[in-house]
Amino acid sequence: MVGADNEQVLLRQRKVMAEFGELALRSQDLDEILTEACRLVSGALGTHLAKFLEFSEDRKAVLLRNGVGWKPGLVGHLSLSVDEGTPEWYSLLKNASVVSPDISTEDRFCYRRFLIDHGGKAFINVLVKSRDEAMPYGIFEVDSTEPRDFSDSDVDFLRSYANLLAGAISRCRATDALEESERQLRESERHLRRSVELNPQLPWTADPEGRVISVDARWLAIAGANRDKCTGHEWKNLVHPDDIVQMMAVWERSVATLEPYDFQARFLNAAGEYIWFRTRAFSSLNEHGLCEQWYGTLEDISDRIQLEDALREWNGELEARIQDRTRQFEKSQGEHAAAEERLRQSQKMEAVGQLTGGIAHDFNNMLASVATSLELMQRRIDAGKFEKLSHYVTLAMTSVKRAAALTHRLLAFSRQQTLDPKPVQASQIIAGMEDLIRRTVGPSTIVETKLRANDTILCDPNQFENALLNLAINARDAMPAGGSLNIETRRHSIQGDVATERDLPPGEYIGVSVTDTGIGMTPEVLARAFDPFFTTKKSGEGTGLGLSMIYGFTQQSGGQARIHSQPGMGTTVTLYFRWHEQEALQSEIQATGTVRLPGAANNETILFVDDEVTVRQVACEVLRELGYRVVEAVDSKSALSQSQKLENVDLLIADIGLPGHINGIGLAEMVQKSHPKLKVLFITGFASSPILEQANQRPDAELLAKPFTLEELTIEIRNLLDRQND
Template identity: 40%
Template structure:
């Protein structure tokens, strides 16, 4: 007879649940002891216990439950739940699963459920989870269903991640659509109205609108959208009605958030009652320390705003103010263009009349100076007829005492592309002469002349030098013009009215005496030297000298003044007086600045458009790969996962490269500058460059062995040289030579100014090719972001802009020298480093996840939860203890405690008033030798430092591969 131990062999090696089955008290149990179970039940239980997935057997019509170790997350590991009806073990689930179990038991048909929502008790708390599971009938040897076999896999994390991705994609699509709609709106009000409607419908709220703040602290409500449950906000309201606390919050630029009327952050009840709001958001616009307006969101019922909703409203607010500024600038620019077009049309209509009735001498001549045509003003001003002038040179009309300005000289200057200007006296028929401001320009093969009669101006200027103070007061009555006299010996300006108005002095101040220092005190500090130098030049040389500078008047306004000085002496030739004339050109400068601002906004639009295009392509590849991965996991098909993972990782790497290039272009990339031996660096990358250039390109390297070291990020310098070599290869389709050189140069002030550099010593690194060369217009735009001459899909247009940003951020300069058909040379000017050159860190072949030393602890500080989670997971894999902090203040509490901390890993940009660098500096006060690893995607030099980091500190740029993080952590901890 077979022994009991032999009958229980199906439980051998089946884990802890098998032990529970052996030791369970089966007396009186309907299933009986395991050794007497039917073969079908033994086989099913054996398969169940050895499965890696959560698995269970439900035996008989009462569904007696036997589960494996992986199932204990649902059923619990204690024996009290073993071999009991499932209705008793999980009553909260039975109502949901009973119909499916009964149907499978009665029909013999299995069933599969994907991502099924299941609410189960966890730690006594009802928790929503998601499961993918199947139900398979168990049949005996006669084909009768005697039980069910069930396997399940919890997919809660996958479903929640998918929901988050879908929400993020929805918000991303909303933002992209909104930006495009804002771009095409014709006016600022249209931008705000369309934004309010789109945001209100997207968030399903009851009211969205904008208000602006007047200097009197009045809120003027503007564009507004409502769902129908709340009225629109219109008119004007004093800001004080919202209370001092709220006023201080928004004045600081902080977003106002309240979820219910009794929320401490909510406005006073009387205000909420008046506007009908029970929950709301308000994102202020603060410029120059003053509140200018806000975007607000209101809801008629209490509502708990999520972090994602708050972040979305803040982003929409920022985009909206930028769009409003852009549309306003474009509108003003269009108005200026329309005004210019009207003026051009008027000038065109008057062109024929101008020739006939102009008081200026207009003429057209051959390049040898002989006249082809002159207008009637010649005869009216000089008395000479058209027939007497045409065909002759104007030299015969010139006053005999005037020198220079021959026809040949004028033609030569005009042919060189320069407008020739001079004053010339011309003889009149009656024997006198008149003075003209003469201007000649070459257009095609003709010389066009315009001569303005300035005879009376010169006579008035001569009279002005001799005029008394009363006469100049009359002349100063013209608005925006000032005439003054400065007595050099007394250091005093006389009291002309125009001078007082132009420079913001009162007549009383002029009566008591205004010195040159008094005037200079009102001139912008950057322009004070211009004023004093101009007066000194006039005093020493007696010559007129035009100059322009900025005044800051007592009322706070700023004025631009174009001024001219000359010197006159008394009868004895001793006493000096500087006479000046000034004109207010502030309006002209204001219009020029507005035009420049509009051009800047247009450039920003081109930059963001190119960036959105490239990122949309990359995000499509990443999100598509993740969706397919989720689908294949749900289907149980894992053989395709590596391909999708590789596609997503490749997209992420390209996106990281794009952001790094953008940061390099903006000179905001986090650099790790170290002393670099450039010839050694070039020699180290020679094989890589040769392989990249290919067999048709000959590589030549000529780096002086005594080249000075430079302080730079070696990896970025390698990338820059490699990019230049690739561009040189692409510019040489028929083959040729690429030459890399490095030599020392020292620039004096004049040579440095030509290269836009400070004077000093530089290492000059050049990459030259013998290719097709570059046109002048291409060179002018070569460093613009997204500008490329390559076909679509073969270049992002960020290569040279990235190199430009890196070189400028390193304190240097880059220049292009090119000739069409002969080739291009691009030179990097890098400042000399006087310190020693250290060895570069050896390349790693790949980190390994070895064990940490016992008890080693790492503090991770980052305001992004996903980053903290990933870094902590990696540290856990390495065996380190991970501590987490979201803000700099929370990190300092841990650093000041008795906790063991062997390494600080911190983001640079942190909320709460303390950035990562400040946290690191404070940590080293109490822990001087604590290693610090900065992880950042955007680091200002003022935070990380202009030079190399301190010993024991390192920098890792986001986004980074987990392998790179592992390598850096183990290196810094000496593992």
């Protein structure tokens, strides 16, 4: 009975082989052949899973191209990497048939996950190779859902099947390549025909002796003559009598020397008119260097000749006109330059005039406050009365800070100030300033706040406070008889046309609106509200920099400023800031009263260089009191001399704008050569310049802007020195 069963299996396999062989010879559809191969072999070996895995060109991946028994969506789509430890890798490694009778005992490789998901427990596969065996086409595999010992006859059957499959693949690919070649040839011929038809150059040929033997049909239509009239030497009858002698001389010289031929002449057309053509030709040589044939072209250049004639005529007229205009220009150039200089000077003087009034007024008030506070302090000291000294110190420091704020306001207008953006809550800052705003606008103005957005924005908090205070002062001035001032925060989702209208990228924004019930603005004033130096206030009452500073600040912070106003209806200024995901930094609450300044930790040595005597002497005196060893210098030259005498310098404090040829940055580099562990603190009264950017990029240095307090200076010094000791 076993022998009979084996005989039945062999008969079934031979029948399948014959059936597939007929299909492989008959069909031109490779996918039909591969799919039918999987179906037939699955039936022959008694398993419902079979597949053909096609290798990529580099054999680093296989595609489940065809198969039977697999879930939808896998065949034709599933791509697998041929990595070490995969069945396909092992098949390539062995370059032979692979039989895996039981997944539970397999240790040569790991089964694929998709095969396990289909219940695969055993398989047999063979490489489908090309005739030269240089590159396998793929792997033909039969999978079993039960452990199975595939017989030698099964392996032989599958190998024979794979040989038929390889032949079919080779035939189909060869057929496809031939069809593709034929398609490309047809396309090339079609393209060539189109190119010839569209080419404005008309081809012609001549024999080695110079007799024309063929011309393009389009030339016959242009000349209105038959082929006999345009070949041989008959074509010369179509050339203008004034051109034929020279043309023949050039042509005969090219025929004799085999040099390229190029000539322009007039030819008679069908309408009896002479038209300019450019005729060119090149000789084709054989292996002995002898001419086999001339290949030439004719190109209609009548339009170009007409254009050249017109250009020559126009050129003569243009030269005359240029000479005339040059004389006029030279005459007016001096007048224009003088007028331009007068305009620049006028604009400069107007700007300076608008600046000086308000700024001089503000600075004089601040200086007066400082001067009177110092004078009262001296009187109190002389009289032995010390109880109110701190009050006068506070008054003087307030004026100093106001002066610094005015300087930053000017820099904000010019968009040159260095901002220090931080994540902050606009509503928190406004709430902290509410009392200050009320005192600033006075009792006749009712201040209300609606802080509806507790979101975070990214901006310089100091500049935000300055902007808010400026808007409050503007609102107060717009309500001389008093009124209401409303400050509101709200979150806005600005998209689409609204974003375009407000000149903002689409996104989430926090709007800070300041609304007054004042006199409002006319359309003319509203159009210029953000212009620098523009103000409706009387001379000396304002510089016109407030709104322009706010505009520059919001744009530098990635936002935008907008004004809505009508005469008699009040004004609303809204500042839009991008919503920031990071949580706001906690506000630093400065304690009132005497501040304890951080002192020296290890008797550190500080080299302090500043040409401003007062700043240097006061700072150095305080630093010595705090326990630092301080060496003073007025410029880079004396500082270098001092540093060479010192065994160790822990910190260099240098003004960037030192007198002489070496500024503070150059001094730091020179001192660090002899003191490599040196830390640097730059101090400066400038707010922005390329030199400041250079200083900010140094990892071993910090920058402190004037005016600064002694507290700020000593904290910065301590932080730098502690960083050095880390």
